[in-house]
Amino acid sequence: MAQQSEHKWGMVIDLDKCIGCQACVIACQAENNVPLNTEEIFNQKRAIEWIRVERYWEGEFPNVKARFLPVLCQHCENAPCEPVCPVYATYHNQEGLNVQVYNRCVGTRYCQNNCPYHVRFFNYWTPQWPESLRNQLNPDVTVRSRGIMEKCTFCIQRIRRTTRNAKREGRKLEDGLLQPACAQACPTSTLTFGDLNDPDSKVSQLAKNSRNYKLLEKLGTDPNVIYLKKVDPKAAEELHA
Amino acid sequence: MALSRRKFLVLAGGSALGAVIFEACGVPSRELLVESPIEMPEDAVTGLDNWYATLCRQCSTSEGVIVRVIEGRAKKVEGNPDYPINLGKHSACCEAGLQALYHPDRLRGPMRRVGERGSGEFQEISWEEALDELVAELKKYRGSDADTVVLATDPLRGHLGMVAKRFADAYGARAMALEPVEQSVLRGAVKVVYGQEQLPDFDIENANHILSFGADFLSTWLSPVRFAVKYGQFRGKRPRGTFVQIESRFSATAANADEWVFIKPGYEGILALSIAQVIISERLWDAKAPPAMTGGAWAQSVQSYSPENVAKDVGIAPERIRELAREFARRKPSLALGGDLPAAHTNGSSNLSAIYALNYLVGSVGNKGGIIFNPEPPLPELPIGGGETYKQWHDMADRLRSGRPKPVNLLLVRGINPVHSLANLDFKDALNQVGKVVSFSSFMDDTTAMADLVLPEHVYLEDWGDDLPNPGPGYRLVGIQQPIVRPLYNTRSFGDILLTLAQELGMERQLPWGSFKEVLEDGAEKLFDMGKGSVKAPGFKAFWSGVLQRGGWWDVEAKSTAVAPVSPQLPEKVEKPSFAGSDGEYPFHLLPFQHPTLTDGRGAHLPWLQATPDPLTSTVWHTWIEINTVKAEEMGIKEGDVIAVESPHGTIEALAYPSRAVSPEVVCIPIGQGHTYFGRYAERRGSNVFAILAPEKNDKETGALAWAATKVRLTKTGRWARLSKFEGEGSPGIQTEERDVVQITRTES
Known part of the structure; x- marks a missing residue:
């Protein structure tokens, strides 16, 4: 049997708190050297957002409602993107992360095609920044070149840094200390990140909430991202899986 | 196995x-x-990093931030977990401060105009030359012509505000502050209704019911990060609170309310009085409500605002108004707040006064879950912001143009872009009549392009500063901004420039400091002498380091001792709004709104902010016009059609975005784009909606621009352009017919 790793990283997204403000989207792009999404890139439908906020409409004026849904890589236990990669560029690590190895990727885009959540992005061109803006790039994160797939890593560079620092200083990794850029920014605390192996962690506690569900659950991908249903006492109808 | x-x-x-x-x-x-x-x-190997605390100055509220610095370069901005305003959280705007710092089109040193005014042709000069020229100008008008010099800035708070004021006073110059989307109506209402000079804090997290009139507080209104943090706590609470948004536009805040109620533009105050009428006639008021409100002349005067009497005007059924009133009175603690659209009408002040008066009836003034007053600032001489009203700027534009009563010989512009913000006064043309225009901007914006002399200041991540947020967090707070990287270019601190000028002009008595940092240290020493607050230290040096490390000084004990007036001044009636443009000729109400990331336009030069999808339309990099889907179909308008939007004051173009969330009576256009100059990411992009707002429509009490009081008509130009947006066919997104992607429950758990 495979040895269980110490950590299993996961996230809970409380839809009752998400206001759609996009703070997570830009925080992620700043942390992870995501290429600038220019107008042309948007028009080509090639914008890269490792985390995005989808908006769904319900009803018509004046009884209209907007529902927000942040979507990032679900870090599935049974990830459909993994078995289709011919070069093992995407694989599952011991801590529940779906990892992309950039220097293995040959850009077949099979993984993108197979991901039901549309959270994998392809670099059609070498990303360009004006020289001065390159000063901002995060040295902990590779800049992906042309022909490479990229996606949310749960800010693996932060996971490594924080766990190593804790190990070096001989202390236990404190719950809440480690946060990916999106969860750190989120003003309403919609996103909670943590160790699902730790039964006392905030993320484990929240995951047990009776409002929990997983995105496109019936596909059997078994995501490590758990959503909590939006509460709407006056909803026209309840929507459940 | x-x-x-x-x-x-x-x-x-x-x-x-x-x-x-x-x-x-x-x-x-x-x-x-x-x-x-x-x-x-x-x-992945991680580098060694340092984190420094400072303030974000991207919008008018300053969030406390910490910035990650590696080898002298700033890498990442995050919320300062200690800072009372934002408690470790931040917005996309805060994040984009790095792009302001490393922007490829930043001005790299002082410049003198060589081409025609407005041609954008400049020649680089040294700071000595630039300052000599400015000092010579200032000396020329010193004395009887000092009032022909105007210092126009953003609403400066804290020590920079004090230095600027002392400078203007000592010289005799006219100091003016410009808020592109002004809050003078709100400040006026808070003063009238609560007797407070400062804006109060809103105890959203402890409220059980929120009734918001138009305030887009989760997106752009006053202090959105702070309000969003509170909203998160409000939503996490059990029993779960309820939140109703009454607004003529379906804003990002309305999208998060449990219920959005459409109201006819400008009738918010009349609805508020009707809600008061129901509470009084059904005796639903709280025991803490002032007797003057529940039984006196005021109670009598609102009797004419029964739901039946107002229903037709406000566009809400009488029974629904009763329900709104009963919910508000019964689900205590409840909180009424108002801003943005209700303030942007000819009756703006009375709208807001009527709205804020509701808090008295439910006992929410000065109480948990309600309106929390802010204390006086800890250091008395420090201004807390606020700007000249639109009316005053209108007069100034007239003065620039006519030279009467006195011409303006020298205009110093800092932190604002009036050519864009006051486009409906044709401020660009007015600038042509000014003797000399000096800009301190770090970027070649629309106003700086009209300047004769440019003395670029540092961007905030290179500069010293402080802030007294208004609204504050309910207790005393001074946020400190420190440089987190060395200045990249040949720029200077605006505070330092003023102090240098003061020395050259012999005004050391009023401004005795050698540098702006010394001004801050002086102020900090006064805080240290108080011996209170978040930083305790044996000596001043340690105190100063502590303040810099934590990003400021605050004293959670120092709360307001002010008591709400026993007989508050309340509006006995609210007049109906009036509009520029007749219903027949101009069938749509134009409701402009601050763009979620570009805000009033000051963020338009930053590519991250241009590329942040609008939460509701997912539009990027454009100016769009939201129009009701059914109406659009009737008019044959499709997404991307270039629409000419014509008001009695002018015409702009915008790309159509048919939306099911828009009333057929209104159209909505974001503020923020339409810059001729502002760097490669903003220039010649979209339209400036300020340009078509009727300048003569002002709030009656304050003279603020009634920016939602203009009516428009739409014409198809026959052209089409792709509306850049994130959603739609071919975009990433869960493209499924299944309806269980966003799951909803009626029961809380």
């Missing part, structure tokens, strides 16, 4: 036989993982 898919991959990648044997022997499978000898992403 069951051969799972994952194990199969392991086997396929390594030596199959070896793997089976190892597996059988119980060797941890970790050793068998298919790993290349080169570095895996999870082995």
